[in-house]
Amino acid sequence: MRKPDEVFDRDHEWRELVRYATTTTPGATLGVVSGRRRQGKTFLLDALVRAAGGFMFTATESSEADALRQYADALTNYLGEPSPLRFAHWDEAVTRTMALAKDHPLPVVIDEFPFLARASPALPSIIQRALDPAGQRSNTQVRLLLCGSALSFMGNLLSGTAPLRGRAGLELVVPTLDYRAAARFWQITDPRTAVLTNAVVGGTPAYRHEFTQDDIPAGLADFDDWVIRAVLNPARPLFREARYLLAEEPDLRDPALYHSVLAAIADGNTRRGGIAGYLGRQSSDLNHPLRILEDVGMVTREEDAFRSNRSAYRIAEPLVVFYHAVMRPVWGDLERAGRAGLVWPRMRSTFLSKVVGPHFESICRQWARWDAGAETFDGFPHRVAAGVVDDPAARTAHEVDVAAFGRDADGREVLLGIGEAKWGDLIDVRHLERLTHIRALLRRRDTVHADQCRLLLFSGAGFTDELRDRAAGDPEVQLIGLDRLYGPA
Missing domain, CATH: 1.10.10.10 (Winged helix-like DNA-binding domain superfamily/Winged helix DNA-binding domain)
Structure with missing residues (x-):
């Protein structure tokens, strides 16, 4: 299925959803989609359902009886039934849902699932029973997708001893867009x-x-x-x-x-x-x-x-x-x-x-971890964080805005670079000298392998000519301005 033009970015998420929704694996399957509010999860799933002809229900905060009535009405409209469906409990609703796809894969989305599960705590267990190989699972090809923004609830849905633990064939988190x-x-x-x-x-x-x-x-x-x-x-x-x-x-x-x-x-x-x-x-x-x-x-x-x-x-x-x-x-x-x-x-x-x-x-830090090109570090960073370096002689401590770690050929963690980031300051040689001093402190430590550590200076305001001259031709000193942060990865 082609991703609709109105869906911005989300290429990875769309590919995974399409793969899950169209897999020809026999029997029903379960997928879980989560992410913080306002990230476009519903928009993305609605596009999938429209492209595949599937069924989507968005829950609201309500009682169990009211939720069942809303679900039945939505299913009635989807099926074009002449008389309204009515379910006495979720066992009936899930059984009818699993009958939607007999001979071909069909995505079925329940959005805002935490609202339903809080009103009906047994619902995850009912779904688990419907997915059991000995139950209805082998007779249907429903691709069930449970979606929610309550991260703690959605995280616990598949963890520990939860009924749906080990049942999901998709666990997709829709993140916020990165700065680029x-x-x-x-x-x-x-x-x-x-x-x-x-x-x-x-x-x-x-x-x-x-x-x-x-x-x-x-x-x-x-x-x-x-x-x-x-x-x-x-x-x-x-x-x-x-x-x-x-x-x-x-x-x-x-x-x-x-x-x-x-x-x-x-x-x-x-x-x-x-x-x-x-x-x-x-x-x-x-x-x-x-x-x-x-x-x-x-x-x-x-x-x-x-x-x-x-x-x-x-x-x-x-x-x-x-x-x-x-x-x-x-x-x-x-x-x-x-x-x-x-x-x-x-x-x-x-x-x-x-x-x-x-x-x-x-x-x-995001740029250093994911977007820095090969010319930035002598290696690939697997961990980037901020930190504090003690300076015992001066009885002080130095804050490091960016510290990038990689691994050498023996698998040992090495410090690839340390950096200072200033939004409004014109960065000059003094900032470079400060980083040089911090690197010297780190190289004296037995716990940090900083032999190949490079010095990174990030600025939103620019760099002095003297600093540019000092850094010219020296790969150990990297000057990163806004054009480089937003340039090609």
């Missing part, structure tokens, strides 16, 4: 505008069409006006979206606490101790909220590049960072229509330091 794909999706060709826009809306496809009605920054000169009219405008959907993202997660039962944790991280407190200090709590009090935020995909925990027992927490959704750093402190002013133009100028410096700076560092 996001720039193409928003049709932004200027790299600087692309970074600024990505720092606000990230790679979530719905934020362009549904939430801004294709209102795109016309260029760098239009970016501030775009933020005022499309993001800080209380009449636009993006204005309250960050709040709704938390409210839509059923596992977050204390919104005030979780908002406070996210506010601490957005303020630059990425370590557990810093978050606890910001909240005035003990570090041990954060075990549960941090774990829950990780489970729902709102926060990621990244190990320090040089200390395995130390980690940093980062917010996964840029819009949430923007909300907590820029919008939440002045929410009362922003709620009054027409005030955004007065508020934004005084919050813009906060945006650049608390939002764009860390986001640019994240983009640089």
Whole structure:
């Protein structure tokens, strides 16, 4: 099946869905599709169903009886039955569903499956029984796809002792668009505008069409006006979206606490101790909220590049960072229509330091891990992270924005490069000298193999001529600007 033109990117996801939906393996099969909200999972599955003539049902929050009635009505319309179908329980509904495809593969999608399973906890077991080789499975070629945005629920659906454990022939996660794909999706060709826009809306496809009605920054000169009219405008959907993202997660039962944790991280407190200090709590009090935020995909925990027992927490959704750093402190002013133009100028410096700076560092780590060409490293990185390097002689510690690790011919982990990323600073020789000093510290360690470590300088503002002259012809020093970050991989 040809991917519809209206589906942007998602080539890998489309291939996997088509492969699964058309496989001629005898019997029914199960697939699971998950991903954070607003990533286009429903759009993608709807395109698959339309192309293959399959059946799709999107669940809502409702009681079991109401859900069964909605499901029966949708199936009636699909089949063109003269009289409405009615099911007394999900056993009947699943049995009728499995009869949809007798002689050829047919995709059947149940979207927002967590809503159904929470109202009917036995439903996964009922589906498992229908997929059992001794049951209906051998008599049908239904390609069942369960889809949901509740990441913790969808992750547990196939884990441990769950009824559907080991039953799935497809486990597809639909990710957010990376920063390069996001720039193409928003049709932004200027790299600087692309970074600024990505720092606000990230790679979530719905934020362009549904939430801004294709209102795109016309260029760098239009970016501030775009933020005022499309993001800080209380009449636009993006204005309250960050709040709704938390409210839509059923596992977050204390919104005030979780908002406070996210506010601490957005303020630059990425370590557990810093978050606890910001909240005035003990570090041990954060075990549960941090774990829950990780489970729902709102926060990621990244190990320090040089200390395995130390980690940093980062917010996964840029819009949430923007909300907590820029919008939440002045929410009362922003709620009054027409005030955004007065508020934004005084919050813009906060945006650049608390939002764009860390986001640019994240983009640089993504580039080093996935897009850096062969000329960047003497090897292929398998791990890229940020970290802290102690300097005992100076009684201080140095932060490293990018640390790329690979493996040598013997399988030993080696440090391929360390990097510094500055969004608004013109990078000069002093930045190179700082990295050179940090590399010397690392080379003295027995635990880090840094003989082939290169020095990477990332900048959103450019490099001095003196630094360019110093780096010219020296493969150990790599200067990476915006053109290279957004250039061909």
